[in-house]
Amino acid sequence: MSINKEGSSPPAPVPRIPGFSRAASTIYNLKYALIDNTSPLAVMTKSQALQSNLDVDYVICYRFAKTDKTKAIAQFEKLCETLANVGLQTEVRNGDAHSVLLFVRVASDEHLYGEVYRSRVRDWVHGVRAAAPPKETKSALESEPLYEAERLRIIYQLITNPTYEGGAGITPKEGEWKGVESIFALHDHAYNKDWIKKWTSSYFLKTEDLDDIRNRLGEKIAFYFAFTQSYFTFLMFPAAFGFASWLLLGYFSPIYGLGCAVWCTVFTEYWRHQETDLAIRWGVRNVSKIDIRHRSFEPEKTITDPVTGEKVGFFASSKRFQRQLLQIPFALTVVACLGTVIATCFGIEVFISEVYNGPLKSVLVFIPTGILTTVNPILITILTQFATRLNQFENYDTQAAYDTALTRKIFVMNFILSYLGIFLTAFVYVPFGTLIVPYLDIFNVAVRPFAEDEKQLHHTNTSWSINPDRLRKQVIYFTVTAQLVNLGMELVVPYLKRRGFAWFKQMQSDRAAKNGGAPAASANDPPEDAAFLERVRKEAELDVYDVTADLREMVLQFGYLSLFSVVWPLTAVSFLINDWVELRADAMKICVEMQRPTPWRADTIGPWLDSLSFLTWLGSLTTSALVYMFYNTNKGPDGSPSNIQLWALLLTVFFAEHLFIILRLTVRHVISKIDSPGLQKERRERFMVRKQYFEENLSALKKLPTLSGSGGEINRKNLEEEARESSLRTSTPESRFWGRQRGWKETAAVAKNLIERAQNETTPQVKKEL
């Protein structure tokens, strides 16, 4: 495991990979050279510009292209005033065409500390921290210094939080603040360079490396890296086991299938456990339980909150539930749209490769891939918009509920997009192939122009049989080729986009200069800030990093492993290599291709964990079905459904599923018994707090005599005596009953008498009976 125990020995020297590290460093420098290459003036201070952020906390990019001049000026003035009102100092500089850059920093550290303290008290009250921070702000900050991500988060919240929560209420791209295009912090290039260098030169990441990410980029991004690193480490088992099965057991081995299912279950449950541990380590446990009101929540009416007594917006759950039911038609639409495209392409491909017999076959076979790569992204964009609108229509009141619902919808779309093709091959094409292929003739419209005669367009060969390699090829495509392409796209596309954009702008400004038109934005920069401003203008143009997209990628990759890796046991080997690079490439992407992300907090990877569980469960079904269908022949049924014993297939699946359920319960039980440093730390903290409260509250009681204390003979006697006497004074049946024996010694004496008599009485009786 990558997560070391706390307080372990000092980090062991990590094996270095000098080649890779040097290459990555070069790439990093090169990329930055490219960023700066449009400003020959700035070359002198380039390295300096990369070194320092000039105390800037945030940059606000204000665009006024579409706004009326006077309005824009008034609104900007208001922006400055609002920011000044919450204690932020501002400086304005010229931005790129039709924008200005507003630099923001906290006016005084003491004021920031007040905000930090308030945030920490809020955390404590919501159960994120076990103990309240010390009442002295100074000592609170000394005992637990502010880390960079916390600082940036608090300032960001100061800028964006609504005014009633003490923020400035700036909402980028929304409402009144439509002109505010983005709010971003500046990259810390010195750190970034170190980060990339360190990661590219070590095989494994350690918990300290993740701590570093958390301190710089916040817990949400750190959780992504922690998850990927855990997943990477776990992958070594299926990679080794898969390689061995591939050598020894061949494809569709039930042993591999079982091993893979166990691994998926253990990994999912382990991560669930690990997540808690990390959340405690980073002090963010229960952060997801702090309700943040969703910005676009539209209350139905205003009610008085029965809990807080405040007026709050209310939207009936029942009404929301009715709206949520729209998810069913939405899901059906998604299945229909994407399904049609995928099935059509699948049909065309099968038709061309297995029926069509004319010229250009080797070229035409790429038609479906072409359709998929053009139509699908368009469809996905449309459907995602639809999903977002539906999600907004469902009108969630908290940000967390909104995000969860949206993530689920996106998962459904991606699930279909990623796996439907393989499902079609495995469960439609292979078992029903011979029934279906003749109908594929309808796809001859796609290739009719190329055919020389009708015969080439029809299924003539009567001895046609399904292609047993199709399934494997498809799995290999998705788990190797597609992953590589994806990785490449992630790094190359934004780079090309940026290059193209820079080129376009250069050309435009050249033309403008030629025409004596507008000078470059940098024309009026003070020479000593020029390089810095140039860099800021570049960063303003970068994309915003979306960590869920990366998480989604990992979860979908996990899906291939759990659902289909029995088809090709080397899957995990491919993923292992891919993910080693992916982790570094993502770090690189954040440093180079994206704006510095705002450091949000999180205590979990959220609904993706449910997705993992779901994929693991579904894997138990598909793996068992695949093993049953393909194990014997290694190529599966021959395409006609009559050869499959449906009852046996169902029995296999039924058995496998329930085995899986029992397995999961057992694994969960065992893992829950594992103690981790995080959980221990939490218990220790809670214990200390408890102890302190207990002592505080019971100190008052110490003055009172205790019942259980060793109050001493005299005290006790007095008490009994008192009780007895007070009973005797008022002669009730109770007082007479309790007044017979005076103190415990008398009770014992009476009992002695009774016991002795009882035994004496018995003895003769027994004798008599004998």
Added chain:
Amino acid sequence: MSINKEGSSPPAPVPRIPGFSRAASTIYNLKYALIDNTSPLAVMTKSQALQSNLDVDYVICYRFAKTDKTKAIAQFEKLCETLANVGLQTEVRNGDAHSVLLFVRVASDEHLYGEVYRSRVRDWVHGVRAAAPPKETKSALESEPLYEAERLRIIYQLITNPTYEGGAGITPKEGEWKGVESIFALHDHAYNKDWIKKWTSSYFLKTEDLDDIRNRLGEKIAFYFAFTQSYFTFLMFPAAFGFASWLLLGYFSPIYGLGCAVWCTVFTEYWRHQETDLAIRWGVRNVSKIDIRHRSFEPEKTITDPVTGEKVGFFASSKRFQRQLLQIPFALTVVACLGTVIATCFGIEVFISEVYNGPLKSVLVFIPTGILTTVNPILITILTQFATRLNQFENYDTQAAYDTALTRKIFVMNFILSYLGIFLTAFVYVPFGTLIVPYLDIFNVAVRPFAEDEKQLHHTNTSWSINPDRLRKQVIYFTVTAQLVNLGMELVVPYLKRRGFAWFKQMQSDRAAKNGGAPAASANDPPEDAAFLERVRKEAELDVYDVTADLREMVLQFGYLSLFSVVWPLTAVSFLINDWVELRADAMKICVEMQRPTPWRADTIGPWLDSLSFLTWLGSLTTSALVYMFYNTNKGPDGSPSNIQLWALLLTVFFAEHLFIILRLTVRHVISKIDSPGLQKERRERFMVRKQYFEENLSALKKLPTLSGSGGEINRKNLEEEARESSLRTSTPESRFWGRQRGWKETAAVAKNLIERAQNETTPQVKKEL
């Protein structure tokens, strides 16, 4: 629902059932007359003896029959001293043969209040209460008065808790305190009589009635009654729906099956929700999370607790897990033992009723019932002992873990005992009947003595077909006859036992008196206490009430409904009637047949909830399988397995199971959205505490200037100025960068300039391009 919302309208007049109520009252009086019937002397003060408990809190029954006289006396002296040490006053009286009765009461109320306060602080620290009790003990008790169950629980804990927790450490029947036979409180007969009268005269119980139970008998028992009442209320739906199906749809209706599955799911999930609500209402939420060390826990070694730093006993979870694996052979043994007995009896019964053809058939057919009723209780006793030992061997460190594990084991045994017979009929006899029945000839040994010739012992009729009514008859037997018998047994057996015991003792003492031997225990009683002591002696002989046995009964009953009610839709009607009586009979049992139970706390019905979930899930399998097999013919397959389409059966079950999983998720989601008074109350309390903490902690901060406060023009300006000046003093790149604009107004002015210029520049450029 029986649980009304808090603050609802005053209770509506409840329809009275005068007949039943009068009968119950009579029974109650009669029973008490019977208890007292052996003591003619006491008749005069009988009613008085039933009215008052003479301030007695607990009675300790000390038996010395098997102990050496001197030892017994010394130990009893120690007992009195130990009790006095924790502030309890004692009185001793003669008990029945070889026992003495030690009466115990708290010496002074003030001291008890100290204990109560300590207990409440402990609760708060463990998260059971939202707010700490007020520091003044008196005001704490005034604002939240002590209820009887709390008082009795605290005194019981004072007697039994180990000395290091401030108790007297008296452990009944264990170790040093083997002589302490029982510790019990005295019945409050006035209340009991009211209770029975009230319940027997109303159709429904209200939440207030349950509150009453909680105040008297503690939350654990109150939870049983609340559960049974909820279940009873819910039963009305399947009773009505079942009756309608029985009239309109007949047996094995898929519609009824679906309705029943939905009902079971809704009920289980509703109870999960309701349970939380009640726990909050009764202020016991999270009580189950307070760890109480299990008494017989044997640590492997002593370690220093990493959390508290104290020395504690430690037993490795891995070792416990190894021991838990013994549950598998244990479960197999249980299945084998009970399964063999049940299957054998089943075989014999089928053989006699369907193969055997000789004389005495109508009598012999009861042989299997005879075997079952004699062998099963013996087997169950042995297996329960086995289960308890295994459970002890598993060595749980907390009481809760121990109880959960034991409950699970007992559930497995009862599951087999209750349902295996029906499972055999439905899934073995019906589908495989014709294959199996010929082999039943081996059971002819059972009836050989009665047969007249060999022909009567063999399966001669070739056109034999299975008996389609067998399944229904069996279900009716279990859901009507067995329930009635059970109810009767619960009330009658203890009564007969007690009567027999009383008769035996009477006889013995008569004989002793005739022989001039030992006089009755009551011989030396002071006349005014005689009736009271007589009553106490009777109560000392009563059994200890075990609430889990009653809960188990209800859960198993629920099982018949979820698993097999599709066979006979009237099941719920029978249960509805049965449970109305059962609720009252259980109340009666607690009042009359049992010692007053020690009022324990609980915030759940514990592992039985898991059992309910499990039975609901299994019900989705059995119901769908039964519907598939029996729906068309109404008598199922004709006994040969070839007639069942296994694939169709499996497909049905597979489909039903997954439908059920989706249903459960939906129901859980919907129910989680229901707001309940309890949850609201909890949120309100937590909010108040939070608010208070927040105010306390932030009051210190108010003195500090805030960033977000409307600090006013001057303050803000000063701040910015200061920052600017301090920057200028030391001329770093940062200070020069931030020093250019002086306050937000300058920033706005510069921006105005930039914006105006930008727009001016653009305008001509655009024109040029046009």
